[in-house]
Amino acid sequence: MAKPKVAFYWCASCGGCEEAVVDLAEDILKVVEKVDIVFWPVAMDFKRRDVEGLGDGELAAVFINGAIRTSEQEEMAKLLRRKSRLVVAFGSCAYLGGIPGLANLSSKDAVFETVYKKVPTVVNPEGVVPRTETDVDGFKLKLPDFYDGVRTLAQVIEVDYFLPGCAPPPDLIMEAINKILTGELPEKGSVLAPEKSLCDTCPRRDSKPDKIKISDISRIAYKKIDTDKCFLAEGIICLGPATRSGCGERCINANMPCRGCFGPTREVLDQGGKFLSGLMSIVDTQDEEEIKRIADSVIDPVGLFYMYSLPYSLRMKFLK
Numbered sequence: 311m312a313k314p315k316v317a318f319y320w321c322a323s324c325g326g327c328e329e330a331v332v333d334l335a336e337d338i339l340k341v342v343e344k345v346d347i348v349f350w351p352v353a354m355d356f357k358r359r360d361v362e363g364l365g366d367g368e369l370a371a372v373f374i375n376g377a378i379r380t381s382e383q384e385e386m387a388k389l390l391r392r393k394s395r396l397v398v399a400f401g402s403c404a405y406l407g408g409i410p411g412l413a414n415l416s417s418k419d420a421v422f423e424t425v426y427k428k429v430p431t432v433v434n435p436e437g438v439v440p441r442t443e444t445d446v447d448g449f450k451l452k453l454p455d456f457y458d459g460v461r462t463l464a465q466v467i468e469v470d471y472f473l474p475g476c477a478p479p480p481d482l483i484m485e486a487i488n489k490i491l492t493g494e495l496p497e498k499g500s501v502l503a504p505e506k507s508l509c510d511t512c513p514r515r516d517s518k519p520d521k522i523k524i525s526d527i528s529r530i531a532y533k534k535i536d537t538d539k540c541f542l543a544e545g546i547i548c549l550g551p552a553t554r555s556g557c558g559e560r561c562i563n564a565n566m567p568c569r570g571c572f573g574p575t576r577e578v579l580d581q582g583g584k585f586l587s588g589l590m591s592i593v594d595t596q597d598e599e600e601i602k603r604i605a606d607s608v609i610d611p612v613g614l615f616y617m618y619s620l621p622y623s624l625r626m627k628f629l630k
């Protein structure tokens with residue numbers, strides 16, 4: 311019997327999600343035994359025309375990582391959607407917008423200005439920036455359009471399942487692949503990770519008081535804390551209360567607070583907003599000046615509270 315065909319593709323991402331697939335190590339052999347990988351540009355020499363040659367719905371599943379920033383990424387996402395019975399948004403950038411989504415704080419022109427003109431290592435006396443079409447010796451060179459903003463995959467195509475993480479951990483990847491192969495999938499639109507918050511599974515949860523009160527916010531680089539102490543109770547911002555579990559508490563175990571890469575739990579609409587309101591409720595003062603001092607001590611609040619979820623957030627949805 312012919313094996314089900316699957317594909318992997320990457321959009322605006324760092325490549326870490328591709329590494330996560332490679333990190334399956336010998337488990338990747340178990341996957342290859344059961345499926346035919348017919349498109350995986352980062353690892354195998356397939357071309358776009360190979361995907362175009364497939365019948366509609368011929369792929370059993372496609373795993374797309376990365377957010378959508380360019381016209382090429384949008385075209386490929388739409389093409390793969392047509393060819394595949396299931397689409398999995400693989401990793402935080404596809405699911406939430408991820409780190410590339412923080413570029414939504416700047417305009418396209420500002421991004422080009424910085425990247426192609428202002429950074430000290432760039433030499434560009436003519437101020438050339440990428441264009442979709444350039445004439446060179448009578449030929450037209452074409453580049454994909456760089457859009458004004460970054461979108462999540464589900465803001466561009468219909469997505470069946472979401473696999474969170476930066477990058478998704480191997481056990482969740484294997485679990486997702488097995489569920490697809492056996493057909494034991496949850497309700498369409500589900501996030502393929504536990505419903506609990508990270509605080510519920512955190513090895514430091516016993517040191518988290520029922521009612522936290524903080525009078526200062528510290529940065530992990532400037533404060534030494536015991537490896538069994540709750541970061542938040544020590545005044546260090548940890549997004550665990552607003553973040554879905556399932557990552558294996560990777561950062562916590564490395565003595566780093568959570569930055570929210572697994573995205574919000576089902577009940578939370580806006581991960582950054584939820585954390586921010588929770589944070590302000592544990593500040594141990596009613597004095598307005600003091601509240602302002604504590605709030606101002608958070609460096610880059612948007613970058614911190616929405617590190618992985620800016621395009622997904624309520625704010626960006628209202629802006630659309």
Ligand code: SF4
Nearest residue numbers: 509512540541548550
């Ligand atoms: S706030 Fe952070 S350190 Fe504290 S219990 Fe939650 S995840 Fe663990």
Ligand code: SF4
Nearest residue numbers: 557561568569570571
């Ligand atoms: S601790 Fe938080 S930031 Fe770190 S891997 Fe887990 S969900 Fe992601």
